[in-house]
Amino acid sequence: MAEAKKFGLAGVMGWPVSHSRSPVLHNYWLRHYGLNGAYVLLPVDPALLPAAIAGLPALGFAGCNVTIPHKVNAMKLVDHVDPVARRIGAINTIVVEADGSLSGYNNDGFGYIQSLRDAHQEWRADAGPVLVMGAGGAARAVIVSLAEQGAKDIRICNRTASSAHALATEFTADFAQASDAAKGAVVTAVPWEKRHDAVAEVVLLVNTTSQGMGSNPALDLSLDQLPLQALVSDIVYIPQETPLLKDAKARGNPTAGGLGMLLHQARPAFNAWFGVMPEVTPALRQKVEATL
Numbered sequence: 665m666a667e668a669k670k671f672g673l674a675g676v677m678g679w680p681v682s683h684s685r686s687p688v689l690h691n692y693w694l695r696h697y698g699l700n701g702a703y704v705l706l707p708v709d710p711a712l713l714p715a716a717i718a719g720l721p722a723l724g725f726a727g728c729n730v731t732i733p734h735k736v737n738a739m740k741l742v743d744h745v746d747p748v749a750r751r752i753g754a755i756n757t758i759v760v761e762a763d764g765s766l767s768g769y770n771n772d773g774f775g776y777i778q779s780l781r782d783a784h785q786e787w788r789a790d791a792g793p794v795l796v797m798g799a800g801g802a803a804r805a806v807i808v809s810l811a812e813q814g815a816k817d818i819r820i821c822n823r824t825a826s827s828a829h830a831l832a833t834e835f836t837a838d839f840a841q842a843s844d845a846a847k848g849a850v851v852t853a854v855p856w857e858k859r860h861d862a863v864a865e866v867v868l869l870v871n872t873t874s875q876g877m878g879s880n881p882a883l884d885l886s887l888d889q890l891p892l893q894a895l896v897s898d899i900v901y902i903p904q905e906t907p908l909l910k911d912a913k914a915r916g917n918p919t920a921g922g923l924g925m926l927l928h929q930a931r932p933a934f935n936a937w938f939g940v941m942p943e944v945t946p947a948l949r950q951k952v953e954a955t956l
């Protein structure tokens with residue numbers, strides 16, 4: 665046991681997982697902070713997820729990240745689930761506790777909020793209506809984090825209307841009963857056909873869809889009616905400047921790219937596993953950018 669503790673071990677479970685940038689950033693931090701340890705790729709077939717997670721303590725792991733397609737199922741396989749993760753409905757981090765039990769967290773929303781603050785220190789969640797494009801897992805983390813920061817009027821616009829409605833109903837009911845800053849936040853669904861008009865009133869526009877990623881087409885959204893001071897953010901980080909961000913910049917809107925979310929979500933996990941809250945620095949950013 666003492667031997668295992670001297671060498672900190674963590675990793676990322678996904679399927680596939682070879683594209684993950686998490687090893688680059690966690691191994692950078694391990695070296696930077698002079699810690700003895702390693703962060704490894706853990707390709708885990710979905711059918712073997714229960715065995716893989718149950719094996720973490722025996723293998724001497726401090727914990728791991730979980731990514732696509734395991735984020736929802738992994739939540740059911742840990743002993744304790746953090747309230748934020750419970751609200752989001754998925755975990756992205758597992759911590760092996762001293763007694764060998766497993767705790768699940770979701771730091772994606774934390775990463776998202778920090779990335780906005782990094783880009784724009786004066787940003788406030790309660791400044792006005794927010795429009796979230798997309799209604800998948802990433803949208804859930806973004807919506808929860810915005811509500812917990814005090815956003816009161818969150819609008820969801822999704823190609824498939826039923827998913828937007830389901831999220832709006834679930835979160836409005838959840839936030840109505842909240843005892844934290846999310847209390848009273850109202851989440852509504854905006855029809856996909858109305859998306860070009862829906863940008864007219866918002867102070868924050870966020871893309872959580874896969875549009876604009878890699879070789880996918882750009883998000884089909886006109887910014888013509890968007891107020892010029894509205895912040896435009898994209899959680900896509902390949903490319904770093906998505907067509908949406910390019911459009912926004914060209915018309916003078918402030919923007920925030922997706923890389924910041926990836927970098928910042930990793931910080932609380934690293935802290936939980938290795939005991940140091942790491943910093944996102946220009947050097948780290950460069951290191952990860954070089955792999956994109």
Ligand code: ATR
Nearest residue numbers: 798799800801802803822823824827872873874875
């Ligand atoms: P994640 O967990 O990363 O959010 P996801 O759950 O697959 O991924 O969600 C992807 C999001 O991108 C969804 O909101 C999806 O819309 P649908 O619910 O209609 O599928 C959105 N999306 C994917 N392809 C899209 C497209 N061509 N146009 C608009 N939205 C798209």
